[in-house]
Amino acid sequence: MVFEKLTVLGAGSWGTALAQAFSKNFSQITLWGRDERTINEINSIKKNSKYLPDITLSENIRGCTDINEAVKDCDILIVAVPTQSVREVLKKIKYDISIPVISASKGIEINTLKLISDIIKEVLGIQDDLIFALSGPSFAKEVALGLPTAVTLAGNIKIGEKLQEKLNTETFRLYITEDIIGAEIGGAVKNVIAIATGASDGLGLGNNARASLITRGLYEMTKVAKAFGGKPETLYGLAGLGDLVLTATGELSRNRRFGILLGKGYSVEEALKEVGQVVEGVKTVEALKKIQEKFGIELPISEVVYQVVYEGLSPKEAVRILMSRQPKKEGF
Numbered sequence: 001m002v003f004e005k006l007t008v009l010g011a012g013s014w015g016t017a018l019a020q021a022f023s024k025n026f027s028q029i030t031l032w033g034r035d036e037r038t039i040n041e042i043n044s045i046k047k048n049s050k051y052l053p054d055i056t057l058s059e060n061i062r063g064c065t066d067i068n069e070a071v072k073d074c075d076i077l078i079v080a081v082p083t084q085s086v087r088e089v090l091k092k093i094k095y096d097i098s099i100p101v102i103s104a105s106k107g108i109e110i111n112t113l114k115l116i117s118d119i120i121k122e123v124l125g126i127q128d129d130l131i132f133a134l135s136g137p138s139f140a141k142e143v144a145l146g147l148p149t150a151v152t153l154a155g156n157i158k159i160g161e162k163l164q165e166k167l168n169t170e171t172f173r174l175y176i177t178e179d180i181i182g183a184e185i186g187g188a189v190k191n192v193i194a195i196a197t198g199a200s201d202g203l204g205l206g207n208n209a210r211a212s213l214i215t216r217g218l219y220e221m222t223k224v225a226k227a228f229g230g231k232p233e234t235l236y237g238l239a240g241l242g243d244l245v246l247t248a249t250g251e252l253s254r255n256r257r258f259g260i261l262l263g264k265g266y267s268v269e270e271a272l273k274e275v276g277q278v279v280e281g282v283k284t285v286e287a288l289k290k291i292q293e294k295f296g297i298e299l300p301i302s303e304v305v306y307q308v309v310y311e312g313l314s315p316k317e318a319v320r321i322l323m324s325r326q327p328k329k330e331g332f
């Protein structure tokens with residue numbers, strides 16, 4: 001396998017940051033986006049002012065609005081659009097794809113409860129060993145600025161090692177694992193826990209509350225991963241604990257900011273408008289509601305986040321519910 005040309009689907013914060021991070025390792029990078037203004041700006045002045053205003057993009061990044069032109073000759077395809085639009089975006093591709101496809105999106109499809117790797121397989125019909133997930137603590141802005149970042153690349157080890165070799169840079173380091181389910185669940189569920197910790201901080205409930213939510217949140221992430229057939233140990237790595245700590249505490253997180261605003265009394269609509277970018281946890285929590293029922297598992301933090309977002313429960317009341325649950329033994 002020779003990897004010369006990379007295509008990234010999604011010209012939002014994450015797709016643009018990944019294109020920039022990998023730009024030194026490829027002769028050509030194509031960044032596909034649906035918004036003509038953004039793509040024209042990328043091609044004319046090497047800027048994406050809507051999503052990464054502080055970054056000047058490398059010369060070899062080419063924007064494109066025609067998805068079939070974008071994927072035609074590429075050797076690696078990265079998917080970085082919001083989860084609920086992955087299926088509709090991939091369906092636009094008319095070519096047979098038989099190259100590694102890496103999901104960089106974080107979420108679970110609400111209608112089907114499918115992971116992005118499942119959607120890639122279903123829509124593109126490619127073999128399992130070509131499907132990968134990239135997940136871990138990685139704020140787009142920091143990645144684009146070239147600040148040191150380490151993530152998990154999950155999928156077939158043999159091909160994964162080749163991708164690792166090609167994609168590693170001085171500032172972006174990939175660790176590989178075979179556990180694609182664990183990596184994808186970690187990236188998806190941590191967003192819901194970040195909303196919870198944000199709300200707790202927005203209410204001014206302090207450091208103890210935040211640490212407890214992170215720890216019990218990790219437990220919920222592990223439960224969901226196990227239900228799907230993932231490995232608990234993956235959740236203790238970069239794609240689990242690593243990303244959870246980042247998102248639940250880092251000020252750049254949109255999910256955390258959304259939660260803080262809810263805690264401060266904003267409505268869901270006002271908070272989403274204020275954040276102004278994708279807040280994946282809002283959708284993922286809907287999937288988690290169904291997952292609790294489907295697998296018969298209890299996810300208390302996710303449950304109250306669901307009730308706050310969709311049923312008008314106040315964040316204050318959510319805390320009361322969590323603190324007054326039946327006494328429990330601690331354990332994973």
Ligand SMILES: NC(=O)C1=CN([C@@H]2O[C@H](COP(=O)(O)OP(=O)(O)OC[C@H]3O[C@@H](n4cnc5c(N)ncnc54)[C@H](OP(=O)(O)O)[C@@H]3O)[C@@H](O)[C@H]2O)C=CC1
Binds near residue numbers: 015051085
């Ligand atoms: N930002 C980050 O730090 C990280 C994000 N991720 C994940 O990456 C994924 C993308 O997030 P991110 O880039 O941050 O989101 P942003 O909100 O920054 O950008 C979203 C992008 O997706 C486009 N888009 C939205 N809906 C559609 C659609 N139906 N069809 C095609 N394009 C669409 C938007 O286009 P338009 O401008 O036209 O609306 C925009 O380019 C998410 O799953 C997120 O969890 C993962 C790691 C880090």
Ligand SMILES: O=C(CO)COP(=O)(O)O
Binds near residue numbers: 137194
């Ligand atoms: O996934 C992320 C960092 O790893 C980004 O998190 P937010 O979507 O909450 O900003």
